[in-house]
Amino acid sequence: MKIDILTLFPEMYDGFLSSSIIKRAIDKGVVEIRVIDYRDYSSDKHHKVDDTIYGGGAGMLISVVPIANCLKDIDGAKDAKKIITSPTGATFNQEKAKALAKEEHIIIVCGHYEGIDARVNNYIDEEISIGDYILTGGEVASMVVVDSVVRLLPGAITEESIVDESFNNNLLEYDQFTKPASFDGYDVPFVLTNGNHEEIRKWRHLNSLAKTYLRRPDLIDQNKLTKEEKEYLSSLQKDN
Ligand SMILES: C[S@@+](CC[C@H](N)C(=O)[O-])C[C@H]1O[C@@H](n2cnc3c(N)ncnc32)[C@H](O)[C@@H]1O
The missing domain is CATH 3.40.1280.10 (SPOUT methyltransferase, trefoil knot domain)
Known part of the structure; x- marks a missing residue:
C-alpha cells in the first residue's frame, strides 16, 4: 500500500x-x-x-x-x-x-x-x-x-493478533492477564491457568460479552444473541 x-x-x-x-x-x-x-x-x-x-x-x-x-x-x-x-x-x-x-x-x-x-x-x-x-x-x-x-x-x-480484537464481531476484547498469576492479592481467574481450552474459550466469550454489554451496549445486536447469551446478560442485569 x-x-x-x-x-x-x-x-x-x-x-x-x-x-x-x-x-x-x-x-x-x-x-x-x-x-x-x-x-x-x-x-x-x-x-x-x-x-x-x-x-x-x-x-x-x-x-x-x-x-x-x-x-x-x-x-x-x-x-x-x-x-x-x-x-x-x-x-x-x-x-x-x-x-x-x-x-x-x-x-x-x-x-x-x-x-x-x-x-x-x-x-x-x-x-x-x-x-x-x-x-x-x-x-x-x-x-x-x-x-x-x-x-x-x-x-x-x-x-492471529488481529483476529481476537475489540470491535471484531461487535464485541470488546475479553480481559487478558500475564505473569505473575498472583500479585498484591489480585489473582488471575483460575480457569485461564488450568489449560482447558474449551473452558478458556467459554470464559473469554462471556467476559467479552459482559464487558461489551456493560461498557458499550450500543455495539450489541440483541437479535443476534443466542438464548444462552440473553440469559447470561439478564443475569448480569439482576446482579447490578
Ligand atoms: C482547529 S481544526 C478546525 C476546526 C473547524 N474550524 C471546525 O470547527 O470544525 C483544524 C484542523 O484540525 C483537524 N482536526 C481537528 N479536529 C479533528 C477531528 N476531530 N478529526 C479529524 N481532524 C480534525 C482538521 O484537519 C482541521 O482542518
Missing part, C-alpha cells in the same frame, strides 16, 4: 514513522509512506497558504490552491482514495480502518488553523473525523488513521 500525507508540519511524523510497528512495516515494504509539505505548492511568492475568511470570522483558513496543486502533482492521485481530516467528517472506526486497508493508495490531507476552504471537497473523496473534539491540526488524526490501517495490512503484525 502507498500512503501520501499532505501536511504543513512534516516534522510531526518523524517519531511516528521511525518507531515500532509502523517503522517495521515500512522497512519490510508492507507500506510506503510519504509526507508531503503542501506549502511547497503555494502559488504565493512567500509560500503563504492561509488567508482571512470571506464573510468574517476569527483566524485564518487554508487555501484550496496548494492542496489542489499538490494533489494534481501526485502520481496516481486520480485512482487513490483521497481523504481529508475534519471534525465535520464521518467518525472513524475499526470498520472504516478495515475498508481502507483494502485500498492500494490513500492520500490524507491535514488541515490546520481554522481548517481548509470548503472547495477542497471537489478534490477529495471523503472527510474523516477521529472523534467529537477539536484538534489543532489533522496531523494527529492522520496518524490515528495510518496507524490503525497499517497494522491490518498483511505482513505488518501476526495475523
Whole structure:
C-alpha cells in the first residue's frame, strides 16, 4: 500500500514513522509512506497558504490552491482514495480502518488553523473525523488513521493478533492477564491457568460479552444473541 500525507508540519511524523510497528512495516515494504509539505505548492511568492475568511470570522483558513496543486502533482492521485481530516467528517472506526486497508493508495490531507476552504471537497473523496473534539491540526488524526490501517495490512503484525480484537464481531476484547498469576492479592481467574481450552474459550466469550454489554451496549445486536447469551446478560442485569 502507498500512503501520501499532505501536511504543513512534516516534522510531526518523524517519531511516528521511525518507531515500532509502523517503522517495521515500512522497512519490510508492507507500506510506503510519504509526507508531503503542501506549502511547497503555494502559488504565493512567500509560500503563504492561509488567508482571512470571506464573510468574517476569527483566524485564518487554508487555501484550496496548494492542496489542489499538490494533489494534481501526485502520481496516481486520480485512482487513490483521497481523504481529508475534519471534525465535520464521518467518525472513524475499526470498520472504516478495515475498508481502507483494502485500498492500494490513500492520500490524507491535514488541515490546520481554522481548517481548509470548503472547495477542497471537489478534490477529495471523503472527510474523516477521529472523534467529537477539536484538534489543532489533522496531523494527529492522520496518524490515528495510518496507524490503525497499517497494522491490518498483511505482513505488518501476526495475523492471529488481529483476529481476537475489540470491535471484531461487535464485541470488546475479553480481559487478558500475564505473569505473575498472583500479585498484591489480585489473582488471575483460575480457569485461564488450568489449560482447558474449551473452558478458556467459554470464559473469554462471556467476559467479552459482559464487558461489551456493560461498557458499550450500543455495539450489541440483541437479535443476534443466542438464548444462552440473553440469559447470561439478564443475569448480569439482576446482579447490578
Ligand atoms: C482547529 S481544526 C478546525 C476546526 C473547524 N474550524 C471546525 O470547527 O470544525 C483544524 C484542523 O484540525 C483537524 N482536526 C481537528 N479536529 C479533528 C477531528 N476531530 N478529526 C479529524 N481532524 C480534525 C482538521 O484537519 C482541521 O482542518
